[in-house]
Amino acid sequence: MNIDGHIVLPDRVMPGRVVFDTSITDVRPLLHNVPDRYILPGFIDAHVHGGGGADTMDGPLAIRDMAMFHMAQGTTTLLPTTMTAQWSDITETLYAVAEIMRSGIPGGPGIPGAHLEGPFISPHRRGAQPAHTLPPAPARVSAVIRTGAVRLVTLAPEVEHADTAIQQFVQAGIRVSIGHTQADHEQAERAICRICGAGGVAGGTHLFNAMPPVMARAPGPATALMCSDDAYAEMIFDTHHVHPALFRLAHRVMGRRLVFVTDAMRATGMGDGPSSLGGQDVMVRDGVARLHDGTLAGSVLTLDQALRNAIQAGASLPQAAALVSTHAAGWLGLHDRGAIMPGRRADMVVLGPDLMVREVWVAGRRSA
Numbered sequence: 001m002n003i004d005g006h007i008v009l010p011d012r013v014m015p016g017r018v019v020f021d022t023s024i025t026d027v028r029p030l031l032h033n034v035p036d037r038y039i040l041p042g043f044i045d046a047h048v049h050g051g052g053g054a055d056t057m058d059g060p061l062a063i064r065d066m067a068m069f070h071m072a073q074g075t076t077t078l079l080p081t082t083m084t085a086q087w088s089d090i091t092e093t094l095y096a097v098a099e100i101m102r103s104g105i106p107g108g109p110g111i112p113g114a115h116l117e118g119p120f121i122s123p124h125r126r127g128a129q130p131a132h133t134l135p136p137a138p139a140r141v142s143a144v145i146r147t148g149a150v151r152l153v154t155l156a157p158e159v160e161h162a163d164t165a166i167q168q169f170v171q172a173g174i175r176v177s178i179g180h181t182q183a184d185h186e187q188a189e190r191a192i193c194r195i196c197g198a199g200g201v202a203g204g205t206h207l208f209n210a211m212p213p214v215m216a217r218a219p220g221p222a223t224a225l226m227c228s229d230d231a232y233a234e235m236i237f238d239t240h241h242v243h244p245a246l247f248r249l250a251h252r253v254m255g256r257r258l259v260f261v262t263d264a265m266r267a268t269g270m271g272d273g274p275s276s277l278g279g280q281d282v283m284v285r286d287g288v289a290r291l292h293d294g295t296l297a298g299s300v301l302t303l304d305q306a307l308r309n310a311i312q313a314g315a316s317l318p319q320a321a322a323l324v325s326t327h328a329a330g331w332l333g334l335h336d337r338g339a340i341m342p343g344r345r346a347d348m349v350v351l352g353p354d355l356m357v358r359e360v361w362v363a364g365r366r367s368a
């Protein structure tokens with residue numbers, strides 16, 4: 001099979017043809033009759049709770065529904081993300097994700113694991129996470145590792161048992177992301193060193209959100225993440241969670257280490273109105289989801305919108321495509337995808353000249 005269009009490569013946009021079966025077999029330039037559309041690597045979302053009315057915590061059917069919703073917006077790989085909740089609800093959800101990893105979602109996106117966001121976070125920086133935080137005691141960490149589902153964990157490095165938890169997660173090949181944290185700059189730096197020193201991959205969960213701010217004499221975890229040579233960091237770039245100027249700053253400093261995520265909740269794609277997150281009432285107004293006290297409650301972002309926001313903020317199309325795909329593939333160790341390149345999985349998104357999603361291909365199969 002093949003698709004012609006303007007192919008978004010890591011460093012440029014090339015008019016050409018992508019030839020593929022389940023993987024991409026050839027990428028070649030075309031001089032004439034190139035359709036007015038863009039071909040991008042399929043989007044990868046490392047942090048997504050829900051969408052289309054469904055939430056990861058509702059069980060296997062809801063995980064399928066929310067995955068199919070996001071696939072229609074160009075996401076070809078995602079990590080269903082848990083909320084801080086009753087311990088049994090969290091482990092049950094992880095087993096549900098493990099089951100889906102085994103069976104796959106027919107005609108759906110790739111699910112290479114779950115993102116465990118809470119309960120191992122700071123009770124003082126919960127954001128919209130319910131008040132069921134727990135310290136990462138070794139037995140609890142072993143229990144979530146045993147589910148086989150966790151690919152990425154968000155952890156506050158200052159909480160009790162965090163150091164041993166980091167060792168356990170890294171030994172299990174799980175990426176450790178610093179987030180929902182009160183850590184100061186030094187604590188965050190030490191945690192990054194500890195993760196990388198143990199042979200792991202370090203990151204930060206939604207940079208600038210649910211962590212102390214950057215101040216002149218207290219640079220905080222955001223600065224530790226940005227200035228690290230190794231750490232990745234997520235960003236929710238719906239332009240409400242992070243100001244465009246801070247996106248530009250982080251992008252300039254971090255390059256391929258900055259990863260766009262949605263942190264999308266159930267209400268995504270459902271328009272304005274009441275919804276819920278982790279059993280709490282949420283109101284969505286003008287595309288912003290808030291708890292009753294005004295706390296931002298996840299987002300209603302999709303990655304195709306994040307891509308358009310990045311371009312609006314000054315990024316080039318290859319840069320924006322990398323932010324929603326290539327960088328996440330690097331962060332998650334998914335080296336078989338995240339670029340339009342021979343040998344990679346044929347995960348592709350076709351955008352019209354208006355940058356709206358027209359077609360989605362997963363492993364060479366037209367899926368939306």
Ligand SMILES: [Zn+2]
Nearest residue numbers: 047081117263
């Ligand atoms: Zn989240």
